[in-house]
Amino acid sequence: MAEKMDNRITLAHGSGGSLTHKLIRETFLPLLSNPLLGRLDDGAVFGVDKGRLAFTTDSYVVNPLFFPGGDIGRLAVCGTVNDLSMCGARPLYLSLSLIIEEGFSQPDLQRIISSVREAALEADVEVITGDTKVVGRGSADGLFITTSGIGIVPEGIEVSGTNAKAGDKVILSGTLGDHGMTILIQREGLGFEGPIESDCAPLNQMVSSMLEASHDIHCLRDPTRGGLATTLNEIALQSEVGILIQEDATPLNPSVSALCELLGFDPLYVANEGKLVAMVKASDSDRVLEAMKENKYGKRATIIGEVTGEHPGRVVIRTRMGTSRIVDMLTGDLLPRIC
Amino acid sequence: MAEKMDNRITLAHGSGGSLTHKLIRETFLPLLSNPLLGRLDDGAVFGVDKGRLAFTTDSYVVNPLFFPGGDIGRLAVCGTVNDLSMCGARPLYLSLSLIIEEGFSQPDLQRIISSVREAALEADVEVITGDTKVVGRGSADGLFITTSGIGIVPEGIEVSGTNAKAGDKVILSGTLGDHGMTILIQREGLGFEGPIESDCAPLNQMVSSMLEASHDIHCLRDPTRGGLATTLNEIALQSEVGILIQEDATPLNPSVSALCELLGFDPLYVANEGKLVAMVKASDSDRVLEAMKENKYGKRATIIGEVTGEHPGRVVIRTRMGTSRIVDMLTGDLLPRIC
Numbered sequence: 001m002a003e004k005m006d007n008r009i010t011l012a013h014g015s016g017g018s019l020t021h022k023l024i025r026e027t028f029l030p031l032l033s034n035p036l037l038g039r040l041d042d043g044a045v046f047g048v049d050k051g052r053l054a055f056t057t058d059s060y061v062v063n064p065l066f067f068p069g070g071d072i073g074r075l076a077v078c079g080t081v082n083d084l085s086m087c088g089a090r091p092l093y094l095s096l097s098l099i100i101e102e103g104f105s106q107p108d109l110q111r112i113i114s115s116v117r118e119a120a121l122e123a124d125v126e127v128i129t130g131d132t133k134v135v136g137r138g139s140a141d142g143l144f145i146t147t148s149g150i151g152i153v154p155e156g157i158e159v160s161g162t163n164a165k166a167g168d169k170v171i172l173s174g175t176l177g178d179h180g181m182t183i184l185i186q187r188e189g190l191g192f193e194g195p196i197e198s199d200c201a202p203l204n205q206m207v208s209s210m211l212e213a214s215h216d217i218h219c220l221r222d223p224t225r226g227g228l229a230t231t232l233n234e235i236a237l238q239s240e241v242g243i244l245i246q247e248d249a250t251p252l253n254p255s256v257s258a259l260c261e262l263l264g265f266d267p268l269y270v271a272n273e274g275k276l277v278a279m280v281k282a283s284d285s286d287r288v289l290e291a292m293k294e295n296k297y298g299k300r301a302t303i304i305g306e307v308t309g310e311h312p313g314r315v316v317i318r319t320r321m322g323t324s325r326i327v328d329m330l331t332g333d334l335l336p337r338i339c
Numbered sequence: 340m341a342e343k344m345d346n347r348i349t350l351a352h353g354s355g356g357s358l359t360h361k362l363i364r365e366t367f368l369p370l371l372s373n374p375l376l377g378r379l380d381d382g383a384v385f386g387v388d389k390g391r392l393a394f395t396t397d398s399y400v401v402n403p404l405f406f407p408g409g410d411i412g413r414l415a416v417c418g419t420v421n422d423l424s425m426c427g428a429r430p431l432y433l434s435l436s437l438i439i440e441e442g443f444s445q446p447d448l449q450r451i452i453s454s455v456r457e458a459a460l461e462a463d464v465e466v467i468t469g470d471t472k473v474v475g476r477g478s479a480d481g482l483f484i485t486t487s488g489i490g491i492v493p494e495g496i497e498v499s500g501t502n503a504k505a506g507d508k509v510i511l512s513g514t515l516g517d518h519g520m521t522i523l524i525q526r527e528g529l530g531f532e533g534p535i536e537s538d539c540a541p542l543n544q545m546v547s548s549m550l551e552a553s554h555d556i557h558c559l560r561d562p563t564r565g566g567l568a569t570t571l572n573e574i575a576l577q578s579e580v581g582i583l584i585q586e587d588a589t590p591l592n593p594s595v596s597a598l599c600e601l602l603g604f605d606p607l608y609v610a611n612e613g614k615l616v617a618m619v620k621a622s623d624s625d626r627v628l629e630a631m632k633e634n635k636y637g638k639r640a641t642i643i644g645e646v647t648g649e650h651p652g653r654v655v656i657r658t659r660m661g662t663s664r665i666v667d668m669l670t671g672d673l674l675p676r677i678c
Contacts, residue, residue: 011672012670014672015565015669015671015672015673016563016565016610017670017672018667018668019670020565021573039501039577040573042421042426043394043490044394044395045391045394045426045428045499046391046392047389047390047391047392048387048389050389051386051387052385052386053384054382054383055383055385055467056382057434057468059436060472083381083382086382087380087382089382097398097485098398099438099485128394129395130396134675135676138480139400139402139479139480139676140483141478144438146396146436146470148436149382150394160378161378161379161380225356230355230356234360271355328357329357329360330357331356331358332351332356334354336353336475337475
């Protein structure tokens with residue numbers, strides 16, 4: 001019994017006292033160590049040059065915590081790295097704040113922090129500050145993680161959801177719906193046999209190559225909760241433009257496509273965690289597309305439509321028959337706790 | 340029934356779709372609006388000059404959410420503002436990430452975001468980016484908030500838990516234990532009649548005045564979870580110095596003192612949310628003390644001891660009888676979910 005308890009997180013691990021320090025020293029520092037984190041001050045201090053910084057935050061409440069293609073640790077790093085990238089920023093530093101339910105498995109925590117480490121190494125970012133809170137049994141569901149991030153916006157880059165312009169090409173970096181459908185299968189125990197796994201990935205290196213290929217990338221966004229349809233609606237509203245996409249232009253993995261059809265999900269609304277959509281000046285779009293295809297997370301990148309001056313604030317799909325229909329923002333909730 | 344449901348947070352408020360947008364537009368933006376937040380991009384972009392920045396994060400899981408002297412919103416702003424201040428930084432920007440339990444009261448959420456607004460105004464910081472997640476009933480306890488913060492460290496300032504030096508004076512900004520005892524009374528329904536309220540406050544303006552009075556403030560720390568005893572132990576370990584404090588030198592509100600005695604709590608271990616302890620070069624200590632006393636949160640500031648070259652890593656109390664005893668870091672958990 002004593003041995004078993006030793007493998008569980010207790011309320012005292014969140015007390016700020018000796019067990020909190022032991023957890024930091026024995027679990028977090030060996031995996032995440034760097035000189036800034038190692039100082040263990042109330043915050044981390046680092047130097048910057050004159051310029052522009054991006055700052056973002058996201059809480060992750062995904063259920064289950066482990067899924068094919070990733071876990072909450074990888075998700076928490078990639079999601080925040082991607083949000084910085086979507087500002088045109090080069091991600092530098094992350095904070096990591098944990099809310100843990102009493103009784104949570106210490107080996108699982110270790111495994112999740114190892115994923116944080118691996119994703120941070122892949123994305124070339126450092127976790128430099130953090131916090132750990134523990135709440136009683138039943139007051140949280142296992143583990144929630146909040147990551148915030150800081151990145152540098154290179155000179156000459158102006159990327160914003162407000163910047164899409166009529167005439168821009170709309171480029172999507174790959175298949176839709178992989179993350180959402182993976183979570184659904186895991187959670188509902190569907191026993192679906194198809195090879196579906198989350199696309200959870202850091203996109204910062206692909207974005208760097210894209211921005212080297214063109215400074216006329218007006219808008220970048222990762223279609224997570226709410227899917228591509230919601231993301232395009234956000235941009236159409238923020239930029240006061242119309243967006244026209246072609247039916248069947250969005251790539252789909254065959255198993256995701258089959259499962260969506262079976263269950264009646266529209267992949268346009270299903271969450272992604274390693275995809276981006278870009279609005280790019282038409283004359284630069286082929287160059288940007290080539291840059292994306294050279295990255296392992298952009299091999300299936302493709303132009304799916306264009307920004308128009310018509311029907312501002314609206315997203316429209318043109319069918320193969322030549323007719324059109326409006327695509328709204330997600331209403332209701334397709335699938336809670338996807339990220 | 341329909342009306343009642345309208346006042347509750349639903350899973351769809353966390354979907355990233357139309358209800359999330361409505362919540363942001365109708366609840367968050369009117370209270371927190373500023374040009375950076377208003378862009379609604381995946382992150383906020385701001386300019387910086389060459390220099391040093393501080394970055395910090397904390398999750399807040401306090402129970403109850405509302406208490407005399409504050410609520411989780413005020414706490415989330417003050418805690419992060421104070422962590423930046425303890426790095427010697429001038430706080431600039433905050434992120435705000437919410438994890439909300441399905442069914443949470445929208446008026447309560449509004450009240451909490453109003454507190455965020457007021458505390459941010461008082462501390463002169465802006466909330467520039469955020470996130471909202473909703474989890475099902477029973478998967479969280481009402482509301483958890485994670486704030487991260489960015490601040491500028493002025494030139495010439497070197498404040499760190501590693502910098503305490505033998506000979507430094509130890510200054511405490513005021514009474515101990517007010518926050519912890521307030522939460523205890525609320526939670527346990529003790530019906531204690533004494534006028535006890537949380538000390539929850541932003542200390543950045545006091546810290547600015549202190550740093551104007553002296554650049555030889557070596558170390559600043561706010562004794563939150565684990566109390567003053569744990570904080571002093573952290574500094575003793577990080578700086579490899581001894582710390583000697585005088586018995587009865589720490590100010591206490593009479594009701595806190597009475598309640599601690601009644602319940603057998605040592606105020607040295609009880610959490611504070613608007614206090615700081617500073618290690619200051621002896622020759623500058625009176626000047627720093629004066630600066631603190633001019634601020635409304637430092638009126639009862641006092642020198643409580645000194646840093647020594649003896650017993651490195653240890654905190655020792657000297658009693659009025661001239662004897663000494665070692666004060667350890669908090670072991671176990673005095674009171675969970677204090678912040």
